Amino acid sequence: NAGVMQNPRHLVRRRGQEARLRCSPMKGHSHVYWYRQLPEEGLKFMVYLQKENIIDESGMPKERFSAEFPKEGPSILRIQQVVRGDSAAYFCASSANPGSSGNTIYFGEGSWLTVV
Amino acid sequence: GIQVEQSPPDLILQEGANSTLRCNFSDSVNNLQWFHQNPWGQLINLFYIPSGTKQNGRLSATTVATERYSLLYISSSQTTDSGVYFCAVERSGYSTLTFGKGTMLLVSP
Secondary structure (H helix, E strand, O other), X not given: OOOOEEEOOEEEEOOOOOEEEEEEOOOXXXXXXXXXXXXXXXXXXXXXXXXXXXXXOOOOOOOOEEEXXXXXXXXXXXXXXXXXXXXXXXXXXEEXXXXXXXXXXXXXXXXXXXXX | OOOXXXXXXXXXXXXXXXXXXXXXXXXXXXXXXEEEEOOOOOEEEEEEOOOEEEEEOXXXXXXXXHHOEEEXXXXXXXXXXXXXXXXXXXXXXOOOEEEOOOEEEEEEO
């Protein structure tokens, strides 16, 4: 886990507000993934990004959610006009060489979003 | 997509007991990882094990890729082993992990 940094760890938003979650990958990793964990459930893939590119967003809700991984700075998961159903833990992960032998994926400690 | 099934869904053990957790998957994989999510929600990497056997202290894991399953062994369990254990696989040709629903383990003193 060491090295994937997420912030904030906990975030409370009122319905209709925006939530921004940040993720800095491990040093040397250029591939970032976002997963969502709803209460009492497993982790579900949302989006996979490489620097400045979205590689796979098949798990992202079609509306209100967006992600970016700019050339400089952390990856951002943005949720607009939050609703109570968005309350969940959002985990970021990073890796060095997806699809290759020995490619371990490392997770951050998660960001817990509560919508009130 | 690939299916990942873990069993049992829940497990209660007395401290000191041994246990085996299972993960079945429906397609060939180039990555399989076991994680422990502790009661504080942190995801801890346990093993990267697409095939073969590895050991780390009281924990060991075996993956038989040709038969599409992996086993996680916990020996001499301790209360700190409590939490949810997830198996996650990366399907061959893909770059993202698919998680099972987890096994919730409670070790009582």
